[in-house]
Amino acid sequence: MKHPCGIRKNESKSVTYSNRGMGLEHDINLSNEYYLIQDKAVIHKKPTPITIVKVDYPSRLEAVIKEAYFKTPSTTDYNGIYKGKYIDFEAKETKNKDFFPLRNIHIHQIEHLRKVVNQGGIAFLIISFTSTGQLYLLKAEDLLEFIQKNTRKSIPISYFETHGYSIKYTYNPRIDYLKIVDHIYGGDV
Amino acid sequence: MKHPCGIRKNESKSVTYSNRGMGLEHDINLSNEYYLIQDKAVIHKKPTPITIVKVDYPSRLEAVIKEAYFKTPSTTDYNGIYKGKYIDFEAKETKNKDFFPLRNIHIHQIEHLRKVVNQGGIAFLIISFTSTGQLYLLKAEDLLEFIQKNTRKSIPISYFETHGYSIKYTYNPRIDYLKIVDHIYGGDV
Numbered sequence: 001m002k003h004p005c006g007i008r009k010n011e012s013k014s015v016t017y018s019n020r021g022m023g024l025e026h027d028i029n030l031s032n033e034y035y036l037i038q039d040k041a042v043i044h045k046k047p048t049p050i051t052i053v054k055v056d057y058p059s060r061l062e063a064v065i066k067e068a069y070f071k072t073p074s075t076t077d078y079n080g081i082y083k084g085k086y087i088d089f090e091a092k093e094t095k096n097k098d099f100f101p102l103r104n105i106h107i108h109q110i111e112h113l114r115k116v117v118n119q120g121g122i123a124f125l126i127i128s129f130t131s132t133g134q135l136y137l138l139k140a141e142d143l144l145e146f147i148q149k150n151t152r153k154s155i156p157i158s159y160f161e162t163h164g165y166s167i168k169y170t171y172n173p174r175i176d177y178l179k180i181v182d183h184i185y186g187g188d189v
Numbered sequence: 190m191k192h193p194c195g196i197r198k199n200e201s202k203s204v205t206y207s208n209r210g211m212g213l214e215h216d217i218n219l220s221n222e223y224y225l226i227q228d229k230a231v232i233h234k235k236p237t238p239i240t241i242v243k244v245d246y247p248s249r250l251e252a253v254i255k256e257a258y259f260k261t262p263s264t265t266d267y268n269g270i271y272k273g274k275y276i277d278f279e280a281k282e283t284k285n286k287d288f289f290p291l292r293n294i295h296i297h298q299i300e301h302l303r304k305v306v307n308q309g310g311i312a313f314l315i316i317s318f319t320s321t322g323q324l325y326l327l328k329a330e331d332l333l334e335f336i337q338k339n340t341r342k343s344i345p346i347s348y349f350e351t352h353g354y355s356i357k358y359t360y361n362p363r364i365d366y367l368k369i370v371d372h373i374y375g376g377d378v
Contacts, residue, residue: 042304044264047238050254065239065257075233079268081275084309088270115231120273 024093024128024175028078031173035082041178043080043087049073074108076123082178085185086121088113088140089177093128099154100127102147110147113140122185126167126177127160136164137180213282213317213364217267220362224271230367232269232276238262263297265312271367274374275310277302277329278366282317288343289316291336299336302329311374315356315366316349325353326369 025045035041054067076090090113092104105125116123123140134157142163146155165180214234224230243256265279279302281293294314305312312329323346331352335344354369 036304039304039307042301042308042310047236047260048241049236050239050257052237063259065254065259068239068254068257070252070254071236081277081305081308081310084275086270086273086275112231115225115228116270118228119231119270121231121270 023130024091024126025077027169027174028091028126028177031175031177032078032080034173035178041080041082041087043078043082045078046075072106072108075112076109082122082181086116086119087181088116088121088123089126091126091128093130095131096154097129097131097157099156100129100160101154103153110143114144117141117144122181124181126175127164129157133169134160135167135169135175136160137167137177138164139184212319213280213315214266216358216363217280217315217366220364220366221267221269223362224367230269230271230276232267232271234267235264261295261297264301265298271311271370275305275308276370277305277310277312278315280315280317282319284320285343286318286320286346288345289318289349290343292342299332303333306330306333311370313370315364316353318346322358323349324356324358324364325349326356326366327353328373 029045032041032043032045035043049071050068051071052065052068054065056064056066058064076088078091079086079088081087090105090109092100094100094104113123117140125136125138125140125143127136127138129135138155138160142159143155146159146163165184167175167177167180170176218234221230221232221234224232238260239257240260241254241257243254245253245255247253265277267280268275268277270276279294279298281289283289283293302312306329314325314327314329314332316325316327318324327344327349331348332344335348335352354373356364356366356369359365
């Protein structure tokens with residue numbers, strides 16, 4: 001995995017990273033900020049998991065990471081607390097209109113969702129179908145049932161229509177997924 | 190914050206990063222792994238928050254982060270679920286025998302703990318006094334009360350003795366902090 005710096009230098013290309021994860025991630029982060037400011041919930045995106053190999057200290061106060069690698073995530077991206085309850089979810093975008101490819105979710109993340117459900121937590125996916133603008137919340141229980149009963153490598157849109165919950169975009173918060181959580185779990189949350 | 194690569198090159202020194210965060214962090218990670226395998230709790234350390242500036246792709250399958258910076262954490266390092274309840278804590282080591290310096294905890298982290306308590310979560314610190322081998326769990330409520338009532342910039346060991354809970358090292362899990370959580374929150378957890 002380690003990159004022998006210099007050898008492939010001419011082949012490599014650099015990209016700026018600043019626009020990565022806009023769209024759904026950005027909207028959810030803004031919604032979480034809204035919930036936080038309103039004292040409604042404390043839900044954060046976890047930092048991207050990386051392995052740091054080399055850090056430079058050009059001055060006493062400054063540290064620059066000069067070599068690091070992305071790690072496969074072992075948990076989901078978002079977790080936190082809402083009305084005393086543990087909340088845990090993964091958010092993904094797809095350009096496909098008719099299905100959501102399961103390869104977008106790592107096996108470790110599915111196992112993590114299963115463990116959270118077993119511990120009594122509230123776990124789900126938020127899937128954005130970017131070409132149609134449709135947005136669904138799918139309970140982890142329904143994701144796990146789909147995987148158990150199917151050998152398909154993607155979840156068809158019809159499964160979201162029958163088992164998922166459509167989320168409408170609103171002004172503030174942009175994606176009010178806790179409204180759906182209230183609806184699903186009712187008085188328990 | 191950005192580092193104009195090359196200008197300070199001769200001044201900079203590189204360090205390997207692999208041994209950072211051993212000790213307390215290592216023991217807690219092992220304990221969390223034990224809890225996970227035993228289906229007792231799902232608690233993970235969050236990745237280190239960084240800002241990624243430049244990524245190289247020497248091949249299609251490989252991404253190397255070539256420039257990134259550490260960010261001030263806005264939350265604590267550990268969170269998860271135990272018996273349906275949201276758990277959130279920060280773990281810190283100090284070499285001091287008689288006090289724990291509060292500068293080791295960022296103001297954002299203290300605010301985060303306050304918000305978690307307000308949402309009904311279980312929040313605390315685990316502090317390791319490495320020169321004496323003493324280990325304490327201090328509830329976030331007691332940390333917040335100390336800060337409110339004192340202008341001191343450190344918490345004396347006597348406060349841990351009177352308000353905290355001593356944790357004994359055990360074989361497996363190495364640091365059985367959920368035993369203390371059970372003791373404190375009793376039938377609620």
